[in-house]
Amino acid sequence: MARARGAKPSGSVTSHDVARLARVSQATVSRVLRDDPNVRPQTRERVLKVLAETRYEPNAAARAFRAGRADSIGVVVARLSYQLYPAMLEAIGAQLARLGRRMIVWDSDHGGDAPAIRALRQGVVDGVILTAATAESEFLREVSAEGSAVVLLNRTVADYASDQVSSDNLDGGRRVADYLVACGRERIALIGGIPRASTIRDRERGFRKSLERLGRELPPHYYFRSETFSHASGEQAVTRLMELASPPDAIFCVNDVLAMGAMDGARARGARVPDDLWIVGYDDIEIASWGAYDLTTVRQPMELMVAQAIDLLLARIDRRDAPVHHKCLPNELVIRGSTARQTPPASQPARKPRP
Amino acid sequence: MARARGAKPSGSVTSHDVARLARVSQATVSRVLRDDPNVRPQTRERVLKVLAETRYEPNAAARAFRAGRADSIGVVVARLSYQLYPAMLEAIGAQLARLGRRMIVWDSDHGGDAPAIRALRQGVVDGVILTAATAESEFLREVSAEGSAVVLLNRTVADYASDQVSSDNLDGGRRVADYLVACGRERIALIGGIPRASTIRDRERGFRKSLERLGRELPPHYYFRSETFSHASGEQAVTRLMELASPPDAIFCVNDVLAMGAMDGARARGARVPDDLWIVGYDDIEIASWGAYDLTTVRQPMELMVAQAIDLLLARIDRRDAPVHHKCLPNELVIRGSTARQTPPASQPARKPRP
């Protein structure tokens, strides 16, 4: 039994200890720590000396308890295996660090949003950023209605009273369709995903609607819904599409991993990209720019999205009755070698062609 | 100013409130919460009913304050852009969640280990897992000497009195050398990295030593040290190597991203892998198995390493005088299409050939 009850972190020097050693009251130590001007320089000096000597560190639990806030923010992530999410987490972490907040991370694979929301209610965190498109929990609905400090990032739910930040996935899908049609692609296919995720749903809808508007409705056999967002799914999907009597000459994949799987699958069947088949992805993860894939894709303004999500969250932590915002940022089509190499800019005008 | 001083998390129902409503003492509420057997079923029922009605959640700060522990573990990571680290983080998170611990994440890019160690001293976290190979701070040295709950994961420092878990990088490098020689490669090159990281250093040393033992010392012009572990560095390195009068026929890259960069660079210069050039990586990140790279590489027993690191950490949190362990786990050469396609198993025996 190495620990007494109520054991404290290593040093376990308290502000009372410091006060005693510096022959002042605990209140004065607290004042010095908080840089209160009402301390005589001489006294401050003495206290600072003892603080340094004892290597005092304030007890975080006591401080949080007293202050009523934790200075920590919760982040719920999913599928860290997909590069977009580590990148997002990295951005969130960097920005929170700059703001002096800690970041507690939950993986939505283990209980979805619930553990994070629970932590919020217990005061473990001051607010929560939800990035994972988990099922719409009634738990979340309720918390959201309470005006709790919860922000949905890269995920929208129309009737939640929570702040939400996403990029314009509808427009992203539209851009891809416009681009492919403008470049004269004739047989355009779509590899989509589970419609539970709002982002995916919007990408698909934007893509379809734009095709329709251009008189090029997507035929059912050119649509493949993959159950998971994996490389293997992309391979499988492209294999099906290429087995068709009239295989597509362009495929839009709703995210980059699917696109890379599709590319590898197509190549394995002897197709050349982009000579025989164009492939477009979504997200612009780092690998997309590497030589092996050199993937045309849609890039979201990640840093900006994260910044806005954190802004909204901190604002709401400050005042829970702050107005609810649903932000939707524009994104950008990044054209690379998986499309376009030898096709000249098409004559058919698109709404926003980026030849 | 929407918040009173000492504001509490949303509900802000305390155990006193519950006690009042259930017409019992706060102590009894506490007992019910902690499942103390000394509560009459009837009383327990009444309290539970109020607990449910009020949606009571214990105040985490007060609890942590009182209990003297945070039930949180800190993790310092680096370069989340390299897939190995998100995978590691995911494993750590999953295992901690299973143990009922929260995970606070710091990116070593912002202050190195210091913020995490500081948090440890303040009791924000009960222990820290350091995965990032940052500079050897005197801060850490000191903390380590104190017997604080710190574990180095995938990183070794000989004279730190901390628990350490890594895989046998020396042996991993050795295996690669043995394999390449055994398969009859004649001109073997090495793309290495900053020797600050113990893992990288060991991989290089193991590789070199094994070559020497086999009478195939690495000539200086076949060694390239990249400053960063990036795809671009790999491309750059391979370009240099291929410009040599006698370019290598096999390259060992000390991690997978470098290997992928090298592969893309080699292909861009018209070389075929593995027909003209073999490439071997290290880490076996997910992409390594994808068709575009199909990379031969060395896999570390990640889940096991994480499990052992957490075991050691929790043991040390329990008793700071626990014996110090330096664990070193074996790893595995995973042979794929970036090597070996048409070379038959060599006649020359290697120590542990895996043809």
Added chain:
DNA sequence: ACAAGAAATGACTACGAATTCATCATGCCC
């Protein structure tokens, strides 16, 4: 039915930092 013991419960307290309020010291002005 009563004592003795066990079970159930409540009053009270500690934990550490930050804050309020009271008090004491100091300097300044006329």
Added chain:
DNA sequence: GGGCATGATGAATTCGTAGTCATTTCTTGT
């Protein structure tokens, strides 16, 4: 030099939980 403002400091208090210890209530055996 007396009085008053201001600056510096300490005593006391608060926060919510989980303990300790004392007290009350119940159960059981005779």
